[in-house]
Amino acid sequence: MAIRDDGGGRRALTERWSRTTVSSYGTPGLALVKGSGAVVTDDAGREYLDLMGGAATNVLGHAHPAVVNAVSRQAATLGHVSSRDVAEPTVLLGELLLALTGPGRVVFTDSGAEANETAFQVARLTGRSEVVATTGAFHGRTMGTLAFNGQPGRVHPFRTLPDVVTHVPFGDVEALRGAVSDATAMVILEAIQGENGVLVPPPGYLAAARTICTATGALLVLDEVHTALGRTGYWFHHQSEGIAPDFVTLAQGLGGGLPLGACLAFGTAADLLATGAHGTTVGGSPLSCAAGLAVIRTIAGMGLLDHVKRVGDRLRAGIEAVAHPLIAGVRGAGLLLGIALTEPVAVPVTDWLRAAGFLVDAVQPAVIRLAPPLVLTAAQADAFVDALARALVADPGPRPPARLLVPEAA
Known part of the structure; x- marks a missing residue:
C-alpha cells in the first residue's frame, strides 16, 4: 500500500486532525507552523504572542539555539x-x-x-x-x-x-x-x-x-x-x-x-x-x-531566575493597573499567573485575545492562566496588558456569556 503524505494547504491540518486524532482537548483552533522565542506563527503567516508556552513546556521559548x-x-x-x-x-x-x-x-x-x-x-x-x-x-x-x-x-x-x-x-x-x-x-x-x-x-x-x-x-x-x-x-x-x-x-x-x-x-x-x-x-x-x-x-x-521575577512583577502590576470591573485580582508567582475574573467569561476573553494575536489559557471559567516562556520580554508583557485592557470593553453587568466581549470597532 502506498503511503500518501497529504501535506500542504491551510485547510489540511485541522481537517486531517479531525479525521485521524482523538480530540481529547477539542478540535485545535490554530495550525501553528513555526516559532521563535515567545512568538509563534500559524499556517496563514499570522504571528501570536505565546503566553501559554506550550502548556508551560517551552520555558526557553520556541527554537531556542x-x-x-x-x-x-x-x-x-x-x-x-x-x-x-x-x-x-x-x-x-x-x-x-x-x-x-x-x-x-x-x-x-x-x-x-x-x-x-x-x-x-x-x-x-x-x-x-x-x-x-x-x-x-x-x-x-x-x-x-x-x-x-x-x-x-x-x-x-x-x-x-x-x-x-x-x-x-x-x-x-x-x-x-x-x-x-x-x-x-x-x-x-x-x-x-x-x-x-x-x-x-x-x-x-x-x-x-x-x-x-x-x-x-x-x-x-x-x-x-x-x-x-x-x-x-x-x-x-x-x-x-x-x-x-x-x-x-x-x-x-x-x-x-x-x-x-x-x-x-x-x-x-x-x-x-x-x-x-x-x-x-x-x-x-x-x-x-x-x-x-x-x-x-x-x-x-542568562540569569533567567531574576528575569522571571522582574517581568512577572511587571506583568502582574500591569494587569492590576487595568482596574476593570471584570478583573478580581491576579495570583500566582513569577511567570505563572492567574487572572481571576468576577464573572465566568474566561473563554470569550481568551477567544478575543487569540483573535488579537495573544494566546492564553482559560483554565477555569473565571480564570485566565498565563505561563509564557521565561524569555518573555518586558515589551511583550506590556503588549499583552494593553491587549487585555482592550479586550475588556463590554459592560461588566450580567449578560449572556456569548455577548460579553466584542472587539473594538476598527
Whole structure:
C-alpha cells in the first residue's frame, strides 16, 4: 500500500486532525507552523504572542539555539539506549538536578503523570497504603494519578480507582493535620495549583506539611510539574519556603519541548529506590536529557531566575493597573499567573485575545492562566496588558456569556 503524505494547504491540518486524532482537548483552533522565542506563527503567516508556552513546556521559548544545537548534536551522535546501558547526557542531567536540590536519587520519566506515578509506587514500598491529596488538585491522567486528582468531573468516568486517597482542602493546615496518620504512605501537594486556577497556598503551608509528615512518618511529595525550573523565579518553588520534601516531581519545562519528566527522591525515600522498584522504557533518553541540560544551563547562564521575577512583577502590576470591573485580582508567582475574573467569561476573553494575536489559557471559567516562556520580554508583557485592557470593553453587568466581549470597532 502506498503511503500518501497529504501535506500542504491551510485547510489540511485541522481537517486531517479531525479525521485521524482523538480530540481529547477539542478540535485545535490554530495550525501553528513555526516559532521563535515567545512568538509563534500559524499556517496563514499570522504571528501570536505565546503566553501559554506550550502548556508551560517551552520555558526557553520556541527554537531556542541552545536547545536546537544540543538536540541536533545528540541526534547525530547517539539516540535512545536501553535501560541496560547508559549515556552521558542522562548522568549529567541527574547530577545537575541533584546539585540544584540536594543529595538523592533520580528516576527519569516521559511525563509528569509518570513522575507522580513513580512517587506513588515507591511510597507503597513503605508498607503503608493511604494517600492524602487535596481538592482541586491535578496530578495526571494515569489510573493511579487520577485517584489523586481532586476534580470529580475528570475522575468519575474511570471509577473504580485506588480507594485509599483522602482529599482535604488545599491550603488548610488543620484539615491536613487531621487527615495524616501513621497509616499514611504519602501526602501529595502541588506547590501551586495550576489547573485549579493558579491557587497559591498561604505562607507556611508547605512548611507545615513538612512538619506534619515528619511527625507521622508519611512521605511528602511535592508536584512541581508546573512550578519547577525557574517558572516562579526559583529553581523549585518549594525553595521559597526553604523546606526539604521527600519527593519532587517535575516535567513540562525540563525537556524544553521534548518529553521528559523526573521523580527526585531524597533521604530515606531515596533508599526505597532499590533495583527493580520502578522502570521506564524511554524516560531519560539521551536526546531528551541533552535538551534538559541545555535548558538548565541556559536558565543559569542568562540569569533567567531574576528575569522571571522582574517581568512577572511587571506583568502582574500591569494587569492590576487595568482596574476593570471584570478583573478580581491576579495570583500566582513569577511567570505563572492567574487572572481571576468576577464573572465566568474566561473563554470569550481568551477567544478575543487569540483573535488579537495573544494566546492564553482559560483554565477555569473565571480564570485566565498565563505561563509564557521565561524569555518573555518586558515589551511583550506590556503588549499583552494593553491587549487585555482592550479586550475588556463590554459592560461588566450580567449578560449572556456569548455577548460579553466584542472587539473594538476598527
